[in-house]
Amino acid sequence: INNSPQFPNTESSMLGMVGGGQLGRMFVHEAQALGFKVMVLEPEVGSPAAHAADAHVQAAYDDAAGLQQLADACSSFTTEFENVPAASLAKLAETGFVAPSADCVSIAQDRIEEKAFFTRCAPQTGILPAPHAILRTADDLNHVSADLFPGILKTARMGYDGKGQVRVKSIEELRAAFANLNDVVCVLEKMLPLAYEVSVLVARGADGQAVVYPIAENVHRDGILFTTTVPSPHVSAEAALKTQNAALKLIADINYVGVLCIEFFVLQDGSVVVNEMAPRPHNSGHYTIDACVTSQFAQQVRAMARLPLGDVRQHSPCVMLNILGDIWFDGTTEQDKERQPAWDKVLALPSAHLHLYGKAEARRARKMGHITFIAPTLEQAQDEMRQACEILG
Ligand code: ADP
Numbered sequence: 001i002n003n004s005p006q007f008p009n010t011e012s013s014m015l016g017m018v019g020g021g022q023l024g025r026m027f028v029h030e031a032q033a034l035g036f037k038v039m040v041l042e043p044e045v046g047s048p049a050a051h052a053a054d055a056h057v058q059a060a061y062d063d064a065a066g067l068q069q070l071a072d073a074c075s076s077f078t079t080e081f082e083n084v085p086a087a088s089l090a091k092l093a094e095t096g097f098v099a100p101s102a103d104c105v106s107i108a109q110d111r112i113e114e115k116a117f118f119t120r121c122a123p124q125t126g127i128l129p130a131p132h133a134i135l136r137t138a139d140d141l142n143h144v145s146a147d148l149f150p151g152i153l154k155t156a157r158m159g160y161d162g163k164g165q166v167r168v169k170s171i172e173e174l175r176a177a178f179a180n181l182n183d184v185v186c187v188l189e190k191m192l193p194l195a196y197e198v199s200v201l202v203a204r205g206a207d208g209q210a211v212v213y214p215i216a217e218n219v220h221r222d223g224i225l226f227t228t229t230v231p232s233p234h235v236s237a238e239a240a241l242k243t244q245n246a247a248l249k250l251i252a253d254i255n256y257v258g259v260l261c262i263e264f265f266v267l268q269d270g271s272v273v274v275n276e277m278a279p280r281p282h283n284s285g286h287y288t289i290d291a292c293v294t295s296q297f298a299q300q301v302r303a304m305a306r307l308p309l310g311d312v313r314q315h316s317p318c319v320m321l322n323i324l325g326d327i328w329f330d331g332t333t334e335q336d337k338e339r340q341p342a343w344d345k346v347l348a349l350p351s352a353h354l355h356l357y358g359k360a361e362a363r364r365a366r367k368m369g370h371i372t373f374i375a376p377t378l379e380q381a382q383d384e385m386r387q388a389c390e391i392l393g
């Protein structure tokens with residue numbers, strides 16, 4: 001007998017996931033909770049998602065035989081990171097339902113296309129990206145406006161967690177930084193006076209129904225997300241409504257299916273700028289696992305399986321703290337000695353929910369896990385987050 005649940009719009013109860021990172025792992029957990037199985041396509045052995053998945057195809061993201069194996073076993077496909085070749089998603093779309101689509105993912109893969117998309121939608125959203133210049137060749141440097149300094153040079157493709165970014169104060173520094181990046185296509189963005197940063201998580205079903213989560217406020221350290229706090233301590237009701245409505249307009253404009261996260265800057269004068277978007281569940285949405293009726297990963301499962309989306313209601317105030325590999329190292333010794341973080345002490349904090357991704361090796365600046373602090377009041381959650389920071393050092 002087949003005791004897997006039968007869902008009306010998926011021929012196979014095996015869902016196909018391209019990518020094996022922690023986002024894939026948390027997706028697997030939610031998919032399995034709904035009775036689905038998951039097959040992960042990932043070249044690395046022992047990846048966080050493959051550990052948890054029902055099946056692992058060990059092959060490159062663009063490997064024809066690997067994609068065929070995925071296509072043979074599954075009828076719905078998704079991805080967990082934006083740098084999967086869009087052509088692989090297009091290939092899977094020949095035999096099944098892919099959410100988000102290759103076209104949507106490819107916009108988010110390229111900062112130039114992404115900014116063009118935000119600019120095109122600005123008449124409806126009322127929100128523009130940061131002033132910027134596109135740098136394709138060294139000659140483009142001769143036409144850069146002085147207004148863009150100080151600025152941030154960002155590679156157009158493949159950047160994440162602040163990687164591929166250089167802060168430049170002058171045209172001379174820009175020339176040096178551009179040459180250093182081997183003349184890859186870049187965007188120079190004006191450095192803006194940020195008051196705070198927020199992200200808006202939205203999800204859209206195959207039927208076009210969309211839901212938007214509460215605004216999340218994000219603090220970054222060295223370009224990497226450090227904490228997410230929800231509700232946002234700073235956002236005004238006006239800015240919240242504006243960014244949430246913008247996110248709903250953007251997701252509908254490209255007929256997106258699945259979870260999408262859009263990052264915004266709120267400037268010191270109160271104005272809002274759109275930064276970038278991620279075509280998948282997002283680190284700033286991890287709080288939804290413990291603090292919302294439906295997590296971002298469950299939402300992704302529902303969208304790709306063409307099921308109704310779930311309630312986004314947040315039932316508890318919450319702070320999410322990222323755990324980076326740095327805490328495994330004792331920076332005070334010359335050898336940078338390895339140590340074990342005191343998880344027992346962290347778990348003694350009543351509001352702490354620990355999530356570790358099962359990565360084989362801790363490295364500095366590598367995301368190893370996160371802790372969500374779920375408390376009756378935001379103050380208690382914040383207080384216990386600070387205690388955890390002290391415990392972990
Ligand atoms: P990534 O893809 O690495 O997340 P982002 O473009 O989001 O790259 O930049 C990472 C962080 O750097 C942002 O969250 C923000 O803190 C800072 N940052 C990026 N662009 C700007 C800008 N134009 N002005 C001020 N700060 C910025």
Ligand code: MG
Pocket residue numbers: 263276
């Ligand atoms: Mg970002």
